[in-house]
Amino acid sequence: MRLDRFICKSTSLTQPEALTRIASGRVIVNGDVVRNNAKQVHENNLITLDGAPITPRASRYIMFHKPVDTVCSNVDDAYPSLFNLIDIERAGDLHIAGRLDADTTGLVLITDDGRWTFHITSPKTLCEKTYRVGLRDPIAEDAVLRFSQGIQLQGETALTAPAKLEIIHAKEVLLTITEGRFHQVKRMFAATGNKVKSLHRERIGAVNLDIDLAQWRYLTPSEVLSF
Numbered sequence: 001m002r003l004d005r006f007i008c009k010s011t012s013l014t015q016p017e018a019l020t021r022i023a024s025g026r027v028i029v030n031g032d033v034v035r036n037n038a039k040q041v042h043e044n045n046l047i048t049l050d051g052a053p054i055t056p057r058a059s060r061y062i063m064f065h066k067p068v069d070t071v072c073s074n075v076d077d078a079y080p081s082l083f084n085l086i087d088i089e090r091a092g093d094l095h096i097a098g099r100l101d102a103d104t105t106g107l108v109l110i111t112d113d114g115r116w117t118f119h120i121t122s123p124k125t126l127c128e129k130t131y132r133v134g135l136r137d138p139i140a141e142d143a144v145l146r147f148s149q150g151i152q153l154q155g156e157t158a159l160t161a162p163a164k165l166e167i168i169h170a171k172e173v174l175l176t177i178t179e180g181r182f183h184q185v186k187r188m189f190a191a192t193g194n195k196v197k198s199l200h201r202e203r204i205g206a207v208n209l210d211i212d213l214a215q216w217r218y219l220t221p222s223e224v225l226s227f
């Protein structure tokens with residue numbers, strides 16, 4: 001992570017305060033004065049401020065059950081941010097590992113560990129996300145095959161990556177995808193002439209949303225390490 005980010009995360013300093021201290025040569029990384037606030041550092045590095053070692057603050061990993069009509073951004077004119085529902089210190093350090101639309105419900109993972117988020121959101125890591133989808137029309141007979149072969153989304157050149165479709169009822173399916181393109185699930189069904197009426201994320205990787213989770217909890221160490 002960037003040096004200024006590391007200092008903010010591990011101390012009570014604001015970003016401008018961290019930048020001032022770095023610029024004035026008060027921060028030492030592994031024995032060298034570093035004045036570049038963008039220098040990449042790691043928690044194993046010895047980093048001192050005015051001679052005192054900075055102890056890295058542990059990262060936080062949260063399972064959140066998103067209700068309908070909330071947004072995953074910090075501010076929105078129409079709906080409240082889900083961060084309003086997390087009463088936690090330093091909430092401003094947290095970000096969402098894979099956003100959901102305002103009308104989508106279900107599993108959201110929240111953290112202050114950017115590298116961990118990369119494992120979840122990068123299409124290269126093939127991290128599976130499973131959605132329970134309610135449809136306007138009965139699912140087409142060839143849908144399982146079409147979704148497995150990739151769907152041509154409007155306005156995009158590359159087909160979607162192979163997706164798994166499991167039919168629960170004619171108008172209810174489970175869809176598993178490994179990408180996170182803009183409104184991807186809604187656009188995949190729209191491309192087949194259907195329409196998503198309800199959307200609920202049940203799973204990300206090996207982490208399933210607790211059925212009875214009222215709002216949020218910290219992930220267990222094994223859940224964190226599963227990514």
Ligand code: URA
Pocket residue numbers: 099100101102104182183184185186187199
């Ligand atoms: N795909 C969508 O269309 N919306 C979401 O919220 C998530 C995936």
